[in-house]
Amino acid sequence: MSHSEPGTKLAHCDVDFTQRTEYHQGLEAIRAAHKVLAEVSFTPSLPERGYNDRTLHVDFSTLAVTEKPVTQQMKDIFVGGRGFGLWHLWNAVTPATRWNDAENEIIISPGPVAGMTQYAGTGKSLVVTLSPQTDIPVDSNVGGYFGPLLKFSGFDALELQGKADRDVILFIDGTKGIIRIEEAPLEPVDSHVLAEILTRMYAENDADRVNISVVSTGAGADHSLIGMLNFSWWDLRRGCIRLKQAGRGGIGTVFRDKRIRALVCRGPQVKGNLNHPADPETIARTGIKFHKEMHDNDDSQCKMRRNGTAHIVEIMDAYDLLPTHNFQYGSHPETHRIASPVWEARCTQATVDGCWYGCSMACAKGADGVVLKTGPYKGHMVTVDGPEYENAAGLGSNGGIFDPDYLLELNFYCDTYGICTITWGTLCAFVMECYQRGILNLERTGGLDLTWGNAEADLEMMHQMARGEGFGRIAGQGVHKMKAIFAERGWGDPGLLGDIGMECKGLEYSQYMSKESLAQQGGYALTNKGPQHDEAWLIFMDMVNKQLPTFEDKAEALYYFPLFRTWFGLNGFCKLPWNDVVPSDNATTAEPAKVPEHVQNYVDLFTATTGLKIDKDELIRQSAKVYNFQRVFNIRMGKGLRSFDIPPYRSVGPVTREEYESRAERYDKQMLEEIGVAPAGKSVEEKLAITRAYRMKRYESLVDAVYLRRGWTPEGVPTLARLQDLGLDVFPEVVEIVRAHGG
Ligand code: SF4
Numbered sequence: 001m002s003h004s005e006p007g008t009k010l011a012h013c014d015v016d017f018t019q020r021t022e023y024h025q026g027l028e029a030i031r032a033a034h035k036v037l038a039e040v041s042f043t044p045s046l047p048e049r050g051y052n053d054r055t056l057h058v059d060f061s062t063l064a065v066t067e068k069p070v071t072q073q074m075k076d077i078f079v080g081g082r083g084f085g086l087w088h089l090w091n092a093v094t095p096a097t098r099w100n101d102a103e104n105e106i107i108i109s110p111g112p113v114a115g116m117t118q119y120a121g122t123g124k125s126l127v128v129t130l131s132p133q134t135d136i137p138v139d140s141n142v143g144g145y146f147g148p149l150l151k152f153s154g155f156d157a158l159e160l161q162g163k164a165d166r167d168v169i170l171f172i173d174g175t176k177g178i179i180r181i182e183e184a185p186l187e188p189v190d191s192h193v194l195a196e197i198l199t200r201m202y203a204e205n206d207a208d209r210v211n212i213s214v215v216s217t218g219a220g221a222d223h224s225l226i227g228m229l230n231f232s233w234w235d236l237r238r239g240c241i242r243l244k245q246a247g248r249g250g251i252g253t254v255f256r257d258k259r260i261r262a263l264v265c266r267g268p269q270v271k272g273n274l275n276h277p278a279d280p281e282t283i284a285r286t287g288i289k290f291h292k293e294m295h296d297n298d299d300s301q302c303k304m305r306r307n308g309t310a311h312i313v314e315i316m317d318a319y320d321l322l323p324t325h326n327f328q329y330g331s332h333p334e335t336h337r338i339a340s341p342v343w344e345a346r347c348t349q350a351t352v353d354g355c356w357y358g359c360s361m362a363c364a365k366g367a368d369g370v371v372l373k374t375g376p377y378k379g380h381m382v383t384v385d386g387p388e389y390e391n392a393a394g395l396g397s398n399g400g401i402f403d404p405d406y407l408l409e410l411n412f413y414c415d416t417y418g419i420c421t422i423t424w425g426t427l428c429a430f431v432m433e434c435y436q437r438g439i440l441n442l443e444r445t446g447g448l449d450l451t452w453g454n455a456e457a458d459l460e461m462m463h464q465m466a467r468g469e470g471f472g473r474i475a476g477q478g479v480h481k482m483k484a485i486f487a488e489r490g491w492g493d494p495g496l497l498g499d500i501g502m503e504c505k506g507l508e509y510s511q512y513m514s515k516e517s518l519a520q521q522g523g524y525a526l527t528n529k530g531p532q533h534d535e536a537w538l539i540f541m542d543m544v545n546k547q548l549p550t551f552e553d554k555a556e557a558l559y560y561f562p563l564f565r566t567w568f569g570l571n572g573f574c575k576l577p578w579n580d581v582v583p584s585d586n587a588t589t590a591e592p593a594k595v596p597e598h599v600q601n602y603v604d605l606f607t608a609t610t611g612l613k614i615d616k617d618e619l620i621r622q623s624a625k626v627y628n629f630q631r632v633f634n635i636r637m638g639k640g641l642r643s644f645d646i647p648p649y650r651s652v653g654p655v656t657r658e659e660y661e662s663r664a665e666r667y668d669k670q671m672l673e674e675i676g677v678a679p680a681g682k683s684v685e686e687k688l689a690i691t692r693a694y695r696m697k698r699y700e701s702l703v704d705a706v707y708l709r710r711g712w713t714p715e716g717v718p719t720l721a722r723l724q725d726l727g728l729d730v731f732p733e734v735v736e737i738v739r740a741h742g743g
Helices: 027-032 072-078 082-092 146-153 191-202 206-211 248-257 280-297 304-318 340-346 389-399 404-417 421-436 455-467 470-475 479-488 494-500 518-525 539-544 551-571 596-610 616-636 657-662 664-675 684-710 720-726 732-740
Strands: 035-041 054-059 064-069 106-109 125-130 137-142 157-161 168-173 178-183 212-216 229-235 240-246 260-266 366-371 381-385
Touching: 027 191, 035 064, 054 178, 072 082, 072 616, 082 106, 082 125, 082 137, 082 157, 082 551, 082 616, 106 146, 106 248, 125 146, 125 248, 137 229, 137 248, 137 551, 137 616, 146 168, 146 212, 146 229, 146 260, 157 260, 191 212, 191 229, 191 240, 191 260, 191 404, 206 212, 206 229, 229 248, 240 248, 240 381, 280 596, 304 340, 304 389, 340 404, 366 404, 381 404, 389 404, 389 421, 389 455, 404 421, 404 455, 421 455, 421 470, 421 479, 421 494, 455 470, 470 479, 479 494, 518 539, 518 551, 518 684, 539 551, 551 596, 551 616, 551 684, 596 616, 616 720, 616 732, 657 664, 657 684, 664 684, 720 732
Parallel strands: 054 157, 168 260
Antiparallel strands: 035 178, 054 064, 106 125, 106 157, 125 137, 137 240, 168 178, 212 229, 212 260, 229 240, 366 381
16 A cells, blocks of 8 residues: 555555555445444533533443433542542442453543643543453543543543443534444544544544544454553644553453444533633633743753653663563663653654643654554554653563664554553563563464564564464463463463562553662552552652651651542543642752642642632542542452552562672672671572562561551551541441451
8 A cells, every 4th residue: 555545644644544445445434334323412511610510321231321410429529530430430330240241330530620721731531440450440540632522521420331232432422412322333443543533534624623532442452451542632733643541451451342442522622711610810820830830940850841751761771770671670781772862853843742732741742754564554654652651661671672663663553452551561571581581482472582672573472462363362461360371381480470470469560660669669569450650659759869768758658649649530630740840949848759839739720620628638638538448449349458469579679590690789788788697608599588588578567557557457458447537437338348357
């Protein structure tokens, strides 16, 4: 297929899809094949002080579309976003529900502040479901326009339940008040094409594309447990769709299990006052103040506008924190090949890359004009959304891949196939280490030579997974299930597999080395959903700046920061503008790690939107209600106790002889000064054992301190007193669960 052939061109993917058989007969034919299975009308509305007070519920088994009220109790206890998602999920499932049961739901909720256009990072949606990887609730914070457009159509949350008997699209027209479930037999599968086609199909004219957002996934979600969701927006300057990902925990897999091909929302034209906030002046003033900070400080601080989050690749490497070869090491001589100057040159700079209106941080960078070398889109010229830091580290250094072209290609295929880049990076690193150690070989991988740095084998494994074939299909089960499969087949020592398989609760680690930060070891393993840095990122406070010297200091940080960060997900905020640029005088404040001026901004923005007066303590209390509720939810699903908060040893210390020897000076010094044992004359094996015993004991002491600070029992159960303090004792089943577990 030549790129110069006539027809309708997709800018995101330079493909003449009207001519390609795999895209069927083109847009008109795709549209003509749609059959309306259900249609209901509703009264569109705009939020009042951030809320519409309505949830939309869709049952794909019965094709029933209904509205439910958002109660005052929901707002008081759960606020919105992740809180609403967890509450709806709690009511939808039982302890016996599994991810692929019809009653499991996917809930999308943007939060009361979401949709604001005056401050940076205010267009996020929270997606909640029972995860196929962990069997407990997973929550994912995602940009793109869908959540705000849903809200400006009239709904604070969307519940997707049941299973369709064929592939369907849910279309919500928030301008005409129509909701349709349509059979969609001819749609292409992968997100970069599907979202573009549907945006063009449902927009009433070219100018209307900006009012359309599509939620979709790709072929990878059909054949794996690690599927994710892409949320689109129309990039006016590029003239194509862009994608942001709700990545973690396999939400895309649940989406496809329900036979949902896509969600499409068409909202009203966005303006600055659609939330009908209580105090627009305060919002405008706070926004202007922040935009000036971005303008003045970004270039000298994080350069988010030029590099996005990829700016930290070389910083992580310099501090020995960049995961390399499956988290064995923290730096690599070739890191410069995937460092920020490379991405600054590869990403288009003559544009503004915000994933929602008004985001002056604009970190959603994109590399244009990338010609693919492999897979079903080989030869196509595409725009790659990213790479972000997690992509560069996970798809790059962690697998020993330092070729930026291949890294972009891996990033692209993860996105369009609808699989989580963080998860893929960590599971690839795991299988590559298994290959290094002879646990896997050519015969066991069906011919895939998974040596470190072999990007072509990595890509082939991904294409296999998307086709549902070969070893790729096994890889798509994730690290937790692979460990069991390998052990069952007698392919490796289960103890070693447990040590090097970087997952906790069934979810793969995100891309930071935590060996030298006890606080971050807890920050990962003590999370509700599994090890993801969006809950706590304490490495610099702990390891670099030495601000958390005692167990109590670390426990306080592991009390405050997970709650503070939870709050972003209740409201529809992006975390990045909180601390990726800070006021010039932030270092002189009493608690610079908290960025006090920005905390006050968030307090002001919440109050100015909802009219509810809160302060910084009430902000934490709002989160604590949802956080503790989620912990009880985990216990209800059989996975919330202390034994599930234990990390793989690779995240705590050196597992192998090579790891110890690579940092022998550091470990020997620690043995002498911290453990009080002289390393001289000891074998590496003896030193590994002494280090391990010390570090695991230290980790257990940390868990004791954190549970105490959080108001949990030594088994990790929120106490009844804690529930009463937070007002969660109004839910009898919550009380019953903690009582049954000694809370
Ligand atoms: S900071 Fe980046 S991820 Fe966050 S809202 Fe802005 S563009 Fe999106």
